[in-house]
Amino acid sequence: MRAALAAQTSPNLIDAAIADRFKDVSTRINAVTVDLASSDNPKLYSQADIDKALVQPRWGETSVEIPPLPRTGRGRKFDAAIIVLDQIAKDYSNIQNNGVRVRDKHESLKALLKLIKRVMPVCSKRVKTLLGKLIKLTNVLIMARSYHLR
Numbered sequence: 001m002r003a004a005l006a007a008q009t010s011p012n013l014i015d016a017a018i019a020d021r022f023k024d025v026s027t028r029i030n031a032v033t034v035d036l037a038s039s040d041n042p043k044l045y046s047q048a049d050i051d052k053a054l055v056q057p058r059w060g061e062t063s064v065e066i067p068p069l070p071r072t073g074r075g076r077k078f079d080a081a082i083i084v085l086d087q088i089a090k091d092y093s094n095i096q097n098n099g100v101r102v103r104d105k106h107e108s109l110k111a112l113l114k115l116i117k118r119v120m121p122v123c124s125k126r127v128k129t130l131l132g133k134l135i136k137l138t139n140v141l142i143m144a145r146s147y148h149l150r
Contacts, residue, residue: 013102018095025092032081032088044080045070109138 014022053069070079116131123131 015102021091021095025088025095028084028088032084036077036081044083045076050076113138 049069053067053071056067056069056071057064058071059066070076113135116135120128120131
């Protein structure tokens with residue numbers, strides 16, 4: 001189980017396609033950073049959107065403390081960034097290090113689980129409890145093969 005866990009988090013075992021997906025996420029985050037630092041306002045908002053935002057109540061003037069539509073160029077810039085960053089976060093959370101070397105380790109874990117399940121009926125109650133916990137932990141590890149750099 002340790003080998004499978006280590007395989008998921010080892011930079012040496014990252015599949016090339018997975019590394020490219022991390023680079024893509026990094027590039028997209030850097031692009032958002034550049035956009036936020038620029039003096040240009042996002043072009044995502046029509047004049048009708050801007051007019052609608054300007055007629056809504058300001059911060060704290062109603063029971064809705066923060067207006068839902070951005071009123072300023074800076075607000076529109078951050079609103080546009082949030083839309084892009086939300087998609088980047090979704091893409092990032094879908095990255096899994098499921099290269100061949102990692103899959104091999106998980107397959108050996110699955111084989112071990114089958115063996116444990118076969119011997120469980122003849123074990124004592126205490127051993128069954130421990131094996132049950134081991135099975136749950138191993139299943140979580142197998143199901144969550146994500147590799148996230150944090």
